[in-house]
Amino acid sequence: xxxxxxxxxxxxxxxxxxxxxxxxxxxxxxxxxxxxxxxxxxxxxxxxxxxxxxxxxxxxxxxxxxxxxxxxxxxxxxxxxxxxxxxxxxxxxxx
Amino acid sequence: xxxxxxxxxxxxxxxxxxxxxxxxxxxxxxxxxxxxxxxxxxxxxxxxxxxxxxxxxxxxxxxxxxxxxxxxxxxxxxxxxxxxxxxxxxxxxxx
DNA sequence: GAACTTGGTTTATTTTTTAAAGTATTTTAA
DNA sequence: TTAAAATACTTTAAAAAATAAACCAAGTTC
Numbered sequence: 001x002x003x004x005x006x007x008x009x010x011x012x013x014x015x016x017x018x019x020x021x022x023x024x025x026x027x028x029x030x031x032x033x034x035x036x037x038x039x040x041x042x043x044x045x046x047x048x049x050x051x052x053x054x055x056x057x058x059x060x061x062x063x064x065x066x067x068x069x070x071x072x073x074x075x076x077x078x079x080x081x082x083x084x085x086x087x088x089x090x091x092x093x094x095x
Numbered sequence: 096x097x098x099x100x101x102x103x104x105x106x107x108x109x110x111x112x113x114x115x116x117x118x119x120x121x122x123x124x125x126x127x128x129x130x131x132x133x134x135x136x137x138x139x140x141x142x143x144x145x146x147x148x149x150x151x152x153x154x155x156x157x158x159x160x161x162x163x164x165x166x167x168x169x170x171x172x173x174x175x176x177x178x179x180x181x182x183x184x185x186x187x188x189x190x
Numbered sequence: 191g192a193a194c195t196t197g198g199t200t201t202a203t204t205t206t207t208t209a210a211a212g213t214a215t216t217t218t219a220a
Numbered sequence: 221t222t223a224a225a226a227t228a229c230t231t232t233a234a235a236a237a238a239t240a241a242a243c244c245a246a247g248t249t250c
Contacts, residue, residue, distance in 0.1 A: 004113045004133065012109065013238080018099045021188045031197070038099065044239055046199055051237095062198095067247065069197050087189055093116045094182055108207080126228070139208055141230055146206095157229095162216065164228055 005089035008082055010055050015040050015048045020083050023058060023075040031071040049073060057082055100184035103177055105150050110135050111143045115178050118153060118170040126166040144168060152177055 011017055018038040022029055029037070035045050049071075052058045057079030061072045075083075106112055113133040117124055124132070130140050144166075147153045152174030156167045170178075 004109075004116070007109045009237090012107070014099075014102050014107065015238085017188050021099070021190065024190055035197095041240060042198060043200080043241075046197095047238080050199095069246085071198075090185070090189075093112050094185075095116055095119050104206090110207085130228095136209060137229060138210075138231080141228095142207080145230095164215080166229075 003092060005092040007089050007093075008086050010051065010057065011082060011086040013048070015044060016052055017086075019045075019048060019052060019073070020057065020075065020079060023073060024080065024083060028072060028074050030065075030073070034073065052079070055079075055082075098187060100187040102184050102188075103181050105146065105152065106177060106181040108143070110139060111147055112181075114140075114143060114147060114168070115152065115170065115174060118168060119175065119178060123167060123169050125160075125168070129168065147174070150174075150177075 011020060015038060018040075019034055022034060022037050031042075031045065031049070034040075034049070035042055038045065040048070049058070049060060052073075053060045055078075056076060059074045059076055061074075063070055063072065106115060110133060113135075114129055117129060117132050126137075126140065126144070129135075129144070130137055133140065135143070144153070144155060147168075148155045150173075151171060154169045154171055156169075158165055158167065
């Protein structure tokens with residue numbers, strides 16, 4: 001693209017962007033919180049969390065809260081930088 | 096999505112956003128110009144222009160420049176408003 | 191202890207993106 | 221003058237992505 005910066009395809013997704021955005025303001029959120037904050041279905045969220053994890057944009061820690069499973073996500077430095085770069089790139093489109 | 100505004104799926108696409116962004120600054124651009132400005136392949140551009148047209152976001156005028164076909168695109172009022180709404184919605188994600 | 195809930199994951203369907211191949215016309219060049 | 225190449229696209233088919241439905245395992249409620 002000539003004058004347009006490339007948009008990181010991993011972040012250019014409504015749900016993944018919402019997850020990253022949430023984690024940026026919290027530095028920690030569990031699966032249930034993210035599901036409610038984003039309004040996503042569990043299946044969709046599970047898949048997208050996995051993609052962000054595979055890219056190294058978030059860390060995922062599976063443990064228990066009492067007797068219930070609890071998946072805690074945090075943004076990584078790589079993720080933070082990618083988000084900032086994405087926002088920068090977006091600007092080239094917003095006239 | 097709870098606090099996150101819905102992103103118009105028609106605009107939430109790198110190429111379609113680039114096309115709309117270009118047309119916003121020019122109010123008129125032909126196929127060849129758009130192809131060069133966005134760096135897209137002709138096939139991809141053709142498909143995405145069609146989608147924007149079907150949505151009523153741009154007008155498409157097929158004519159000739161001398162003997163060569165020439166497709167001229169312009170943004171519509173609907174398209175302009177949709178773009179502005181998209182930018183507004185995006186803000187809910189950018190921390 | 192059957193039915194329901196919670197916290198997920200997996201799988202399958204649909205949608206979207208993308209590039210490759212195709213079409214029609216025109217220009218170049220031998 | 222005609223064969224080859226270029227221009228301006230469109231169509232089609234393959235790959236990738238998004239999404240929801242179905243599933244699973246463990247715990248809770250009645």
